[in-house]
Amino acid sequence: MKTRIALLAASVGIVALGACTTDPYGQPSQMSKTQQGAVAGAVLGGLIGAGESKQNAVKGAVVGGLVGAVGGSMLDQQEKTLRQQINNPNVTVVNNGQNLTVTLPESILFATDSAAVSAQGQNDLYTIGRNLNQYPNSRIQVIGHTDSTGSAAYNQDLSERRARSVAGILSAAGVATNRISTVGRGQAQPIASNDTVSGRAQNRRVEIIVIPTN
Template sequence: MSKIVLLLLVLAPSFYSCNSFKKLNNTQRGAIIGAGTGAAMGAAIGRKSNPAIYAIVGSAVGGIAGTFVGKYMDKQAEKLKKDLDVVADVERVGEGIKITMKSGVLFDFNSSKINPTVNDNLMKFAETLKQYPDTEILVAGHTDNVGTEAYNMKLSQQRADAVAAVLKANNVSRSRLTVLGYGEKDPVADNTLESGREQNRRVEFAIVADDKLKKDAVKASGNEVSKK
């Protein structure tokens, strides 16, 4: 079972009934932030409280080990910025990477069929993920609030599945992927405006360290301390 899924099961028992971290109470959010991420990540939570951010925060190891993880992510993020060019925003957040792809680029309106124009970008994305294998990836689909809540949930899942299918077809291990639809539950902009609805129609990724990378980072940080 993916460590991202385990994180969600432990920290957000209501998650599968609503497919959204928005249902986490303040105590649960505080527990995640307190996992070694510090005030800077707490500020990030306040700025962008969405599933991708929570996945990154909850997966953090913190301390010197977190610095080693961060260096691994720095190199990967630079490559991903080139891979995804103008089709996505790539951000380094804490010990992970958050990527936001606009559905207007990926899909036609009310469709889950990926536009051929972004195939090359997604293939490059997959190649980079294979070059940095010690990570797990949350693929999260989101919609605006046009239409019924049930329809939007289904569409968001279909879109997340479509993107994940491209990654798997290009040999990204399915065991690394957690693929979830969030429907209209997690808007990042005002749904009463077309510009806001466009921002809300998106697919996000959270790239976090897997157990191997965390163990390697802890070991490396121990060696670093012993040299001092």
């Protein structure tokens, strides 16, 4: 029963957004990240509120939708600004409505088997750091990845050192250290096949995850 109430409450926020998901000709269009954030917030708020009462479920959906919309709007703005600031086509920015993922390949950050950031990599990271300072209401997770060449233990250590090096540059760019955390994933999370040269190159990367805090 509570689940049905939560879903009904969440639908209030979703229906309210329906008018925003059509183009000028009345045809369906893809939701913006702001709208996606509002829907996610409405669902979460409804589920939380349903634990208390039907009234709180609806209230939770409305409040959650507003909070989600604010977070999504901030991400939309930050994504747009960051794309304008970064002058490197090899750096990718993905906005999934909940966070931003900035991916930098090894080729622009490090020499082979090295954790020392290159000059080009430092320039890109300083640009990202300035952007993070423009949008301070977030926490940052820096994740290092490698391909499967070499031992798992070596790759794990390399990924951790690379994540720390990138975090160090962001800190040098003025990003508060208490906003940044680092983790190494080693070879555990490939995004392409390690059986090809191009696949291994894609797997050797550092991801900077920007997670809104309010």
